[in-house]
Amino acid sequence: MLVGESPEAFASAVCDAYQNAGLWQTLSTEGYKFAVENYSVDVIQERVRNLLFAVNNRWYLIHNVVELDGWGAFKKHVAKMEHEYERRILREQDLLPNDGSDGFRTSGFCCVCGTHTHFLTSFMYSTGNTPDGRAMPNWREHMQCEHCGMVNHTRAALNVLHTYAPPEIGSQIYITERLTKTYQWLAERYLTLQGSEYYGPSHQPGSIVDGIRHEDVMNLSFAENSFDRVLSFDVLEHVPDPDRAFSALFRVLKPGGVLIFTVPFLSDSVVDVVRATLEEDGTITHHMPAEYHGSSVDPEGGTLCFRYFGWEMLDKLRSVGFRNVRCLAFWSEEQGYLGREQYIFVATKR
Numbered sequence: 429m430l431v432g433e434s435p436e437a438f439a440s441a442v443c444d445a446y447q448n449a450g451l452w453q454t455l456s457t458e459g460y461k462f463a464v465e466n467y468s469v470d471v472i473q474e475r476v477r478n479l480l481f482a483v484n485n486r487w488y489l490i491h492n493v494v495e496l497d498g499w500g501a502f503k504k505h506v507a508k509m510e511h512e513y514e515r516r517i518l519r520e521q522d523l524l525p526n527d528g529s530d531g532f533r534t535s536g537f538c539c540v541c542g543t544h545t546h547f548l549t550s551f552m553y554s555t556g557n558t559p560d561g562r563a564m565p566n567w568r569e570h571m572q573c574e575h576c577g578m579v580n581h582t583r584a585a586l587n588v589l590h591t592y593a594p595p596e597i598g599s600q601i602y603i604t605e606r607l608t609k610t611y612q613w614l615a616e617r618y619l620t621l622q623g624s625e626y627y628g629p630s631h632q633p634g635s636i637v638d639g640i641r642h643e644d645v646m647n648l649s650f651a652e653n654s655f656d657r658v659l660s661f662d663v664l665e666h667v668p669d670p671d672r673a674f675s676a677l678f679r680v681l682k683p684g685g686v687l688i689f690t691v692p693f694l695s696d697s698v699v700d701v702v703r704a705t706l707e708e709d710g711t712i713t714h715h716m717p718a719e720y721h722g723s724s725v726d727p728e729g730g731t732l733c734f735r736y737f738g739w740e741m742l743d744k745l746r747s748v749g750f751r752n753v754r755c756l757a758f759w760s761e762e763q764g765y766l767g768r769e770q771y772i773f774v775a776t777k778r
Contacts, residue, residue, distance in 0.1 A: 487590040488539050491760035497753065499698050499739040505757065509769075516759055516768055520567070521558050523766075536764040538573040539587045540613075547571040547580075547764040567767035582610050584765050585661050585690060588756060588772050593686040595657055602650065602680065603659040606640050607724035610661065622655070625725050626666075646672040650680045660689040666721070666731045668706035670741075674748045681777040687750065693771045695757075697738035704734045742773075750775035 445451050496502050506513075525532045531550035538545045553566040571580040578586070595601055595618060605611050606623035615621045624643035631642045634649030643649060645660070646669055658677050667673045677687055694701060703716045712732070720730030745753045753775040758765055 487587065487594070488537070488763075489591050490539075490584065490587050490756070490758045490765065491763055493756050493758040496755045496757055498742050502695065502739065502755075502757075513768055516766075519761065520564075520766055520768075521562075524558065524562050524564070526562070533574075534571070534761075534764070536762050538576060538578070538583060539763055540578050540583045541573060541576040543575055546574045548574055568770060571764045571766060573764070576613070577609060578613070580765055580767070581690060581770065582661065583763075584758070584770055585659070585688065585772060586610070586613070587763075588774065589657065589659065589688055592756070592774055593657060593688060599656040600654060600682075601657045601659065602655045603661075604643070604645055604663045605661065605724065614659075622650075627725060646676055648676045648680050652679050653682045654680045656682055656685050658685065658687045658689075660687070662690055662692070662721070664689065664691050665733050665735055665737070668734055670735070670737075671744055671748075674745055674750075678748045678750060678777055683777055685777045687773075687775045687777070689773050690771070691741075691773070692733070692736045693741075693755075694736050694738050695769070695771065697736075699738045699740050701736045701738065702734065703736070704732060706734070745773075745775050749778055751778050752776045 445455055494505055496505055523532070523534055531548060533546040533548055536545065536547055537543070538547075547570075549565050549567070549570040549572075551563045551565050553569055554563040555566050556564045558564060568581045569579060571583075572578065573583065576583075589595070597618075598620065599618065600620050600622075601614065601618050602622045602624075603611055603614060604624060606625045611621070611623045615623070622641070624641040625637075626644060627637045627640075627642045629644075631637055632649075633642065633644050633647050635642050645663065645667055658681055660677070664670050664673055681687060701716075703714070703719060705713045705715065707713055719733040721733055723729070723731040725731075742753050742755065754773070756772045756774060757769050758772075759767070759769050
């Protein structure tokens, strides 16, 4: 595939291809391979089957969902859930192995692949210990379906998309990732899907880096009213100014379009907890020990986390212009959404 970071660079690449027989042969061979892998009869049939899978209502609503519109609603929710939280924690402890093994399996139903399955969990990123000293897993980052390979929070996000804002066949969808299993899963089902990664401030939004579209979520290059759905999963905590990002996401959504996203969320805090600040001179001030999360672009170094979000985030979304802003709080052993309570956020453009 020929790419260029500017029209001039692309034109130069085309001229090189016409003058270089070896390059032309490579492009022809790889182009044929790309066509077979993406547009053969078998591939198209599989995509149609996948589309019918969603259209035929095989997506199941997440169990035990409560929609919360802010801090006040959450406090009332917590008061009602006190004993239920205790029950969930005890049940999660009952699922843990007693033999000191590094991982274990639990049974359930995966709403992504529509099958009864086993969810695989290890103790990497363990979040604490039980009263009897066993490690408690980070349920959100594990519970990987043995069929589709999706983990807890990814499966839940796709479940929310297809039950709360199901796309149509021709829906324009943008997701703020490109080098992930989630992107690949969506791309196999929605041909108009757009995805991107962030490669640093030296690149212009909308440019192509190593064959991948680069975007800065604070300064998106897409035209206004471009997308029916915008998806962002554990990305906005890495943005120095999330308010600018919210405005940019609002701008590129069509009226009536839906934003679905996840972030590290402090459910017991009204305000955000700012871990780091990007100063005007480009330096970073750390207010807490630096925390880096896994990154598809930089697997070794990771990506700096600038903040954890609190309930004020919902008001900031409303101030940008979003309506029907809500937090979906849920838990389901059967569907593999453990961790006392998980949170996904949904907002609609006016």
